[in-house]
Amino acid sequence: MSRSTTAIPFRVNTARAVCDASLRQAMDYSTRTFSAKRAEGTAQVPLEEWRERASAIRMQVLDNLADYVDRFSANATRAGAVVHRAKDAQIARDTVAAILKDRGIKMVVKAKSMVTEEIHLNKRLEEIGIEPVETDLGEYIVQIAGETPSHILAPAIHKSRKDIGRLFADKLGIEYTDDPEVLTKVARRVLREKFLAAKAGITGANFAIADTGSLVIFTNEGNGRMVTTLPRLHVAVLSVEKVIPSLADLSTFVRLLPRSASGQILSSYLSVITGTRKQGETTGAREIHIVLVDNGRSEIVKGEFREILKCIRCSACMNVCPVYKVIGGHAYGCTYPGPMGIVLTAVLEGMERAHPLQDATTFCGACVEVCPVKVPLSKLLRRLRERRAEQRLTPLVERLAMFGFGTVTQSPALFGLGQRMSWSVWPLLKDFSRSKLFVRLPRPARKTFKRSMS
Ligand code: SF4
Numbered sequence: 001m002s003r004s005t006t007a008i009p010f011r012v013n014t015a016r017a018v019c020d021a022s023l024r025q026a027m028d029y030s031t032r033t034f035s036a037k038r039a040e041g042t043a044q045v046p047l048e049e050w051r052e053r054a055s056a057i058r059m060q061v062l063d064n065l066a067d068y069v070d071r072f073s074a075n076a077t078r079a080g081a082v083v084h085r086a087k088d089a090q091i092a093r094d095t096v097a098a099i100l101k102d103r104g105i106k107m108v109v110k111a112k113s114m115v116t117e118e119i120h121l122n123k124r125l126e127e128i129g130i131e132p133v134e135t136d137l138g139e140y141i142v143q144i145a146g147e148t149p150s151h152i153l154a155p156a157i158h159k160s161r162k163d164i165g166r167l168f169a170d171k172l173g174i175e176y177t178d179d180p181e182v183l184t185k186v187a188r189r190v191l192r193e194k195f196l197a198a199k200a201g202i203t204g205a206n207f208a209i210a211d212t213g214s215l216v217i218f219t220n221e222g223n224g225r226m227v228t229t230l231p232r233l234h235v236a237v238l239s240v241e242k243v244i245p246s247l248a249d250l251s252t253f254v255r256l257l258p259r260s261a262s263g264q265i266l267s268s269y270l271s272v273i274t275g276t277r278k279q280g281e282t283t284g285a286r287e288i289h290i291v292l293v294d295n296g297r298s299e300i301v302k303g304e305f306r307e308i309l310k311c312i313r314c315s316a317c318m319n320v321c322p323v324y325k326v327i328g329g330h331a332y333g334c335t336y337p338g339p340m341g342i343v344l345t346a347v348l349e350g351m352e353r354a355h356p357l358q359d360a361t362t363f364c365g366a367c368v369e370v371c372p373v374k375v376p377l378s379k380l381l382r383r384l385r386e387r388r389a390e391q392r393l394t395p396l397v398e399r400l401a402m403f404g405f406g407t408v409t410q411s412p413a414l415f416g417l418g419q420r421m422s423w424s425v426w427p428l429l430k431d432f433s434r435s436k437l438f439v440r441l442p443r444p445a446r447k448t449f450k451r452s453m454s
Pocket residue numbers: 310311312313314315316317318340367370371372373374375
């Protein structure tokens with residue numbers, strides 16, 4: 001688990017993000033579109049029944065995580081894959097780097113994988129002279145822009161088509177255009193050459209089936225298929241909680257994941273990969289390595305935030321979050337943004353680093369309503385706030401203010417006195433304080449609601 005004690009500068013990041021009109025416009029349009037499509041895609045189905053089922057399957061896995069991971073590993077090995085266990089991010093990075101380096105790989109094509117972002121795999125590969133090429137269009141855009149994903153499903157959600165047009169003109173030397181079709185064709189041409197030249201491909205996995213040792217990958221662009229079938233070597237990097245018991249259980253997630261993510265009834269491509277290419281088969285990698293990343297999850301699953309590991313990374317919670325919708329993913333300063341990211345970052349990276357993110361919630365509960373696996377995000381977020389107060393990680397002024405507020409509201413006499421005084425004290429505060437807060441506050445009523453009723 002990577003731990004840093006430097007707190008994420010969330011307030012600074014947020015101040016910058018809210019001043020960026022183009023970012024706000026792009027976020028507003030994209031998150032509204034995703035949410036509308038999700039609502040449409042889930043309108044005519046027995047959603048509650050599916051959510052209950054999905055939640056139960058995920059809890060069953062978490063209750064027996066080690067057993068399911070062992071079963072998956074044994075069956076994947078039997079199917080011809082080599083399974084590696086990585087206790088932390090560094091071991092995971094080094095394992096992938098060694099597999100590629102030992103085979104003389106100089107360039108590798110990648111399908112989108114958030115866990116490779118979590119372990120900072122690309123940086124490690126570049127350090128040893130291996131070029132990682134992202135092949136998901138959004139991920140390719142943020143890679144050539146030198147950025148990180150701003151959304152777990154749509155990495156370039158924060159960019160307008162004009163931004164992308166300028167980026168392609170600058171980095172790929174084409175004439176400026178903001179026509180999405182032309183830009184997509186350009187990316188496809190560049191990436192096709194990479195697919196054909198690559199000797200290795202790296203993917204994540206949406207699920208791993210314990211009973212069969214299969215990897216399950218949902219994509220919409222077909223790049224996942226190219227990455228896993230054209231090169232002779234396939235390296236899959238996934239976190240341990242991606243395991244589900246059986247192919248029968250997969251049917252629940254096949255219905256829920258695309259609908260929750262983008263409102264699609266099905267993803268355009270669904271690959272189920274069981275081991276290496278067998279005799280007589282015409283596609284598939286000849287060598288498969290599966291790197292199972294723990295990175296603290298074996299401990300997280302025993303703790304009070306364990307239910308965050310139910311998450312299937314659909315992104316629905318961020319698309320409805322009133323904070324994420326305005327500031328986008330980069331302001332969070334970590335791999336996983338949005339409501340689920342606040343919780344996951346706290347347990348993966350530690351409270352000292354992640355506690356400022358806990359300001360990024362309004363407790364409106366919208367995230368809980370849309371989550372397809374019923375992660376109790378509000379409960380987990382509230383518990384994190386409590387932890388932050390217990391660990392005295394909030395600023396002193398905030399602690400003093402909350403102490404004062406608590407003392408006054410618990411005493412009817414003090415509360416009444418405060419109400420009576422507020423009318424006369426307020427102009428003084430307004431005049432003497434330089435804080436814009438007091439200027440913006442409405443003047444307290446001379447007569448309280450309670451008194452006017454009596
Ligand atoms: S917490 Fe729920 S809604 Fe959010 S990404 Fe995970 S599965 Fe989707």
